Amino acid sequence: MSDFKKIISILKKDNNYRKRISTESPQDSSIKVSGKILNNFSSNNYLNLSNNKQLRTKLKNNIDIYGIGSGASPLISGYSTAHKNLENRITQLLGFESTLVTNSGYLANVGLINAISEKQITIFQDKGNHSSIIESSRLSKTKLIRYKHLNYKDLELKIKKDKSPIKIIYTDTVFSMTGEQADLVKLSLIAKQNKSLLFIDDAHGFGVLRENKNLFPSSINGLNLDKIKVDAYIGTFGKAVGTFGAFICGSQELINILIQKSKPYIYSTALPPALVQTTLESINMIMGDKKIVDSLHSNIAYFKKLTNELKININNSDTPIQTISIGNPKTVMDICNKAKQSNIFIQGIRYPTVPRNQDLLRINLTSGHSKKQIQSLVEFLNKL
Ligand SMILES: Cc1ncc(COP(=O)(O)O)c(C=O)c1O
Numbered sequence: 507m508s509d510f511k512k513i514i515s516i517l518k519k520d521n522n523y524r525k526r527i528s529t530e531s532p533q534d535s536s537i538k539v540s541g542k543i544l545n546n547f548s549s550n551n552y553l554n555l556s557n558n559k560q561l562r563t564k565l566k567n568n569i570d571i572y573g574i575g576s577g578a579s580p581l582i583s584g585y586s587t588a589h590k591n592l593e594n595r596i597t598q599l600l601g602f603e604s605t606l607v608t609n610s611g612y613l614a615n616v617g618l619i620n621a622i623s624e625k626q627i628t629i630f631q632d633k634g635n636h637s638s639i640i641e642s643s644r645l646s647k648t649k650l651i652r653y654k655h656l657n658y659k660d661l662e663l664k665i666k667k668d669k670s671p672i673k674i675i676y677t678d679t680v681f682s683m684t685g686e687q688a689d690l691v692k693l694s695l696i697a698k699q700n701k702s703l704l705f706i707d708d709a710h711g712f713g714v715l716r717e718n719k720n721l722f723p724s725s726i727n728g729l730n731l732d733k734i735k736v737d738a739y740i741g742t743f744g745k746a747v748g749t750f751g752a753f754i755c756g757s758q759e760l761i762n763i764l765i766q767k768s769k770p771y772i773y774s775t776a777l778p779p780a781l782v783q784t785t786l787e788s789i790n791m792i793m794g795d796k797k798i799v800d801s802l803h804s805n806i807a808y809f810k811k812l813t814n815e816l817k818i819n820i821n822n823s824d825t826p827i828q829t830i831s832i833g834n835p836k837t838v839m840d841i842c843n844k845a846k847q848s849n850i851f852i853q854g855i856r857y858p859t860v861p862r863n864q865d866l867l868r869i870n871l872t873s874g875h876s877k878k879q880i881q882s883l884v885e886f887l888n889k890l
Pocket of ligand 1: 610611612613636638678682707708709710742743744751752
């Protein structure tokens with residue numbers, strides 16, 4: 507492991523070496539890269555709020571009210587009325603007993619399992635789960651059992667066989683790399699039948715998905731929480747909400763335990779209150795103006811219609827994450843470079859983010875894309 511040069515040369519040889527691209531403009535439906543304006547299909551800024559004019563003004567005002575930094579971790583003096591108000595608003599919108607605002611989605615997952623970690627716990631995870639969920643188990647004392655991706659028969663086999671006194675099923679709701687959705691009704695049933703808890707990470711569903719327009723968009727929107735038993739719900743602010751940070755919802759007891767025991771929560775400087783207050787304002791904007799979410803769904807439908815008409819092989823997804831399987835890291839990166847020549851910014855997803863030979867092109871749609879931008883993307887994909 508200490509032969510750094512060798513590690514890097516292997517990554518390069520396997521076409522799995524990552525390079526960062528520095529953008530030169532705010533995050534928006536078009537971005538500037540190397541002096542060139544590109545149509546941006548590679549961001550989780552689903553509602554196009556991260557450069558929203560009204561929210562930018564609010565953040566500036568909030569800095570005048572709250573200052574810049576939070577100055578301390580939440581249990582010292584970093585927890586402000588802004589944090590408290592945001593927690594209360596999310597609790598009210600999602601219908602859980604309590605909420606804890608955390609510094610990021612990654613830390614929400616790691617901090618959740620860190621706080622409850624015990625040897626008697628077995629965590630059952632979908633093989634397609636996000637790295638932060640997998641690491642949350644690996645960094646803890648709990649036992650990790652992974653079931654085949656979206657294969658609930660495999661989960662049932664494994665959960666029934668296991669003799670641990672405490673079981674937790676933990677899943678992405680919208681899988682971050684494929685846009686596929688977990689079946690929460692089914693998972694809740696399996697959890698109930700096997701006396702297991704159910705933890706869900708809705709990073710890509712919060713602010714995005716909805717059956718009922720009067721409720722806040724999320725993967726649990728429209729589900730009856732009296733019937734569907736969700737014991738912990740994680741959401742992030744860095745994606746649809748357009749700001750930064752994350753949260754965990756659950757019972758009053760769970761949130762109290764996190765405050766007492768979650769090391770990433772206790773020992774890290776709290777989010778800046780001005781940003782937290784802006785997050786609350788962004789959430790209120792999403793709730794108040796249904797057109798923001800409507801235009802995202804209209805763009806998803808438009809993209810699917812065009813690709814369907816041209817018989818472009820898109821993997822099945824009803825979410826803003828749309829993918830094309832390529833299966834080779836070099837080919838996928840060559841396509842991304844070619845896309846730039848057509849003024850399109852898309853990213854290839856390679857091992858280890860996806861399993862080997864399942865490299866894919868990941869296209870993220872947002873409410874900010876114009877129909878023309880989507881047409882030019884589809885024209886490019888059609889030429890592949
Ligand atoms: C399912 C899932 N959970 C957590 C995260 C991390 O969230 P954050 O960017 O807030 O750390 C991501 C980010 O891509 C994700 O896809």
